[in-house]
Amino acid sequence: MIPTNYHLFDFLDFDTDLRRDESLWKAYKPTAVSERDGDILVSVPFQKQVLANDMAADTSIPKEEYTLVIRQYEPKILRLFIGFGEEQMTDESEILQFSQRVRKVPLSASFADGTWTITDPDGVKRAEINMKEPVLDRWSTLLPDPQETLDLRLFPDGQREIRLAAYDHFSPPRYDALPLAFCKLDGKKERATMSFECKADECFAGTGERFMKMDLSGQTFYLKNQDGQGVNNRRTYKNIPFYVSSRMYGAFYHTCAHGKLSLAGMSTRSVQFLSRQAMLDVFLIGGDSFEEIIRGYRDLTGYPSMPPLWSFGVWMSRMTYFSADEVDEICDRMRREHYPCDVIHLDTGWFKTDWLCEWKFNEERFPDPEKFIRGLKDKGFRVTLWQLPYVAEDAEQITEARENHYICTLTKQQQGEGSNFSALDYAGTIDFTSPEATEWYKNLLRRLLNMGVAAIKTDFGENIHMDAVYKNMKPELLNNLYALLYQKAAYEVTKEVTGDGIIWARAAWAGCQRYPLHWGGDSCSSWDGMAGSLKGGLHFGLSGFAFWSHDVPGFHSLPNFMNSPVSDDVYVRWTQFGVFSSHIRYHGTSKREPWHYPAIAPIVKKWWQLRYKLIPYILRESEKATMGGSTVLQALIFHHPEDKICWHIDDEYYFGDDFLVAPVMNSEGRRDVYLPEGKWVNFFTGERIDGGRWLKDLEVPLELMPVYVREGAIIPVYPEPVDCTDDMDLTKTVNLVIDETFKGTEI
Template sequence: MKPRNNPLADLLDFDAPEASQDVLWSAGSPHAVSVLDGYVGIELDFFAQVLGPEGIMLDESVPLKKHILWVSAYGEEIIRLTINFNGSELPVANNNVMLDIDETVKRLPLSVDEDPTGWKVVDPLGRTRLEINTQPPTIKYWSGLIPAPPATLDATIYPDGLTSVALEAYDIFKPGQHESFPLAYVEREQRPHRATFAFHASANEKIAGTGERFAPMNLSGRTLILENADALGVNNRRCYKNVPFYVSSRPYGLLILTSAHTRLSLADISTRANQAMIEDGLVDLFVIGGRNIERILYNYRLLTGFPHEVPLWSYGVWMGRMTYFTAEETRQVAARLREEAFPSDVIHVDTGWFDKDWICDWGFSPRTFPNPHDYLKEMRSNGFRVTLWQLPSVSAQTHLYAPALENQYIASKNGMSGFSNFGDSGSAATIDFTNPRAVAWYQGLLEELLRMGVAAIKTDFGETIDLQADYAGMDAKRLHNLYSLLYQKAAFDITEKVTGKGLIWARAGWIGNQRYPVHWGGDSACTWDGMAGSLRGGLHLGLSGYAFWGHDIAGFHGLPDFMNSWPSDELYVRWTQFGVFSSHFRYHGTSPREPYEYPAVANLVRQWWNLRYALIPYLVEQGQQIVHTGLPMLQALIFHHEDDPMCWHIDDQYYFGNAFLVAPIMNDDGIRDVYLPAGKWIDFWTGEVLEGNRWLKKLRMSLEHIPVYVKFGTQVPVYPYRVQCSDEMDLTKAVKVAFDDQYRGLRSSVLGTVVTL
């Protein structure tokens, strides 16, 4: 639909044919405040507004409606605002699968102080956490040409008692011509249909997060559709992992607790407002303080869950393609990797382990993978773990379909829909993860594989479901975005039960999926912009609560030929270098990705793989830390330098853990600018000491190197021996490299005995 440059259309969809009889109800000034069990209830009048020639105008013929906005405090740095336009129930925190509230977070009882200007909501420490202004705006009357502005909700939240986050109260040109509403909802056929809210956006405010956004670092000035989709790459507005959460430079975070389709406009439709439209009658917001980015993300994880730790072997090299078709083919790949001294831990088998490619029945083909128990045992004895692809639907071509349909393990209505964009996958029905019996059935399929010796499951897809089907526990539109969380939880939990440590390889995401690592960046193109888009997505995902993330090295699909355009040697090396400094390091694509298939650069790639294994003690150390903090492994510069405006605009550099500053090369020329933030830095390769807070212009790097710097004074644990897989590592033998005045470069350090770079 063509944008109208009108918020009633562009945000609230009043231009849709089905919206012709919709009624907008906007909040007026509060007239009563009450306290119930430590919750503060703000009673609001809502006034009917109808479309007219001058915009949207008050319909005085319709009686007003009353709704209660509930305010609650979660600890000392989080305020929750909840209003249910279908009723006035108190918010309940423990019955929502998106939340996993830490036991340390206690709800603080709130009280109310009244003064001539309105009300103050106060916590037990005497701090004002929300302020309601009931005074009319100051005016100096001299003309009656334009009516006075209508009464509205004028409130400021202080999530941590200090940071102020105001609702956008008067975002109007004149009455009837609004750019946003502080709080409103739209009624269709006398039922709440969608809702909207708006916070004030300051002129220099920067925004990041919202999921795996393939966009520049500062999202201010964009309108985003938070509706999961198969993004079909990493260079468009679609998103595999939407998260209705953002972090602001002011600083604060906002979690919109919903699984409904949501439109989020960040100082775009109105440059004065960060506003959203939720396709639901419930608005449930957590305004999160903390006074710095990491603390805000920590508080977000306190609400939605911390990531689990990942096993040591997962930090090694994963080798795959779309796809290996036989056990013998994987044996040959594994043998050659060992013969040519490419250290590696995982062989991934994608769509080709079934009787028919893409037709997932969770069973090894007896023709191409005979004796799977023996096969998996053999691979494991050679230091390789095997991971398997599958998807959350049941094909009508499998023996599982009929019993699954009979037992309502799959959702079906008016036929079936296909899940895959590839191959002859036929029609398939969605597994209903809202049905506990379906979850148990699905976990049983995985459990058999895991007990057989499979190391982990690739939980592909999950971004879309059949919206025409009936599901046991939820309306399809509300389930859509939430589906991946239920799907990944089921796979992760059974993996943890069988193997002792949970791990999946997942593509989709929403609120809470960070609890179940690992996630990867989707189907990037084998191009420089595919690499750049992947990094952008990873940075925003790390600002959305996710800790562990990988990407397909060196891109997933070819261009212009999807299956047969291979990555260039230069791209293969540069993406490898990016992968070494990522939490997880996996090769995958539509064409071969084994390093010996790129003979001109294979020796160089081997050295980078050796560096990866040397850094595994550092990865383990960082991994153990970040699961208890707000940090991801791949960190945007604003985690450490949020007061530096430059860092809010850098999306091609990052911190790798707390020590390394990494600037991948993403062009054929080997030239790039690097921004060194404030502080003292050491060149990882040469040992040169540099002062930060400056640009290094037009650095020219040979194919062997990319710009990597280490914070002066840090000590990085490394493994001082070459290994072929993580099974050979004894982490008690790790040693620390001190990056100080005595460091003379990689070759002069213990790393020089392991890596020739």
């Protein structure tokens, strides 16, 4: 859309020709403030605006009044809710999963000197409503006086002020943001917006797997899950309606509706949120660190669970293996040549027809799947399987699925002839709003899991059929939530049958962090694909997720998607990045086994061996991440939010709390490395370096990567080479103490 630079059109999505029957209703000063059951109820009148480019009150229409609810929780969480007469506040939500730490704190309100002050039982101020008239020195009537507004200041932690953007306008008719408003279309309420004040130097991060620079200020996002089609564009598989700010607060928008989030993008003075549903349910989370803020978010939406030990080993896959014999040959060679590996993944080719998902093995190419899976398990390999949440027209389950309404009922003929890359190419989306359909799907997986399959790749789920009827939800609200319902079902049945809580998922929405783990989607096997993947992973970790992986060495090739070879240096450098990720899986459109790259295979094997050596450390950091607000892959700002340099670094990261990793992402083998404050030790050479400085133009041989560890850190490692995690006796773990005696680790 060509921007108009009018807030009405560019953010609120009004028809630029003003031909539709739509209207904007703007919040005015509250008419009353009261207390009920510990909540503060604010009566807010809304005045209709004339349908024009410039905003002005349509006084021929009476105001409509709705209640804004203010509720305080511990730890340091303040909730704002307004349903505009359409929705009621509730804690019963697929997204919400309050922890025991979440405790409602009763609030009271008092009025003095033109201000409502809202306090908790300890007298700590949690909100303030300014009812005063602005101070004027009137000398001109050139412009009309501004309309009334809602001037609300919030203090979720009792200290830091977060203010609704009450005065973000140039002149009375020219608004850049509105503190609170809703819209009507054809007489029905269908959109709502809320804005918070943004400071001139404020930075932002999070919002899901965002393939962008570290500081997201100046960006506006459409929060609608879709196939990202790579990792170098604005599309994304994982939108999370949660951000963190350099002012040390987080904002979580409890919704599954499509919407917009503008982080000082439409206006540098405001953070703006637009929901396509006439409801706003916003949690503001305070804290002294990002760990504390993200833990507060998890207190609301759930904590990640701990994946099983075997999942932290190497996963081997490609698109795809086509027979039991092919898989056995690869696994036997892994063991024979001592490439440590725990998982063999079967992607789209284990069905009767490639890509035609029927949740059944091809009987000719996999004649005895139980024996096949059992034989691999005896060698230390777990088998994981690809599938998706759509039923094809030619699938053997299609009649059963249609007759029992296990898939949505289409209301419009779908376009497409079966490219297999879109939900539109399938007969219907499995309806996870239906308990019966969910159980049917679980039974499809239960049969596979009972055969010995270790985990399911819950691919796709970003898109659903929108011109369709689902049992308990409109598609416009289901689209974003679908990933959560889909992954929850697969996770639950896997945990039930195998005892291991794990899936391998691509899409995500708020709450999906409860069901690990997620990977970064279809990246290109190139330096920009690697860089985009890391950017996405860093923002994802600041969005509440503890575990994240990516396809090593990228998924597809260029210029030929399927057939261009992967270069040796990309393969090695991405391997190094994968070793220092929570999980490491090889996957892509061409051969991925290291012996197909003979010039660099010995280097790859050494890095795999290092991965297994580090598994005790990875386990420790993973356990930590499931109990608080940390993540395994941490942006530098996670530890250094006050360091303005770190807000501009998206190509290095902390791996757990003790490692600093700087992947090389170019064929020249050179890069700059920023060491934050502290004392650092080169993990491979033992060299000691003071932080708070740049290391410029480092030359990094292909077999090495810049990896530093905090001085004084204790790193648990496994002391013996193994072929898989089944060979590990973790009581043999020893500690590397990073003191003056540490001289580096061989690779």
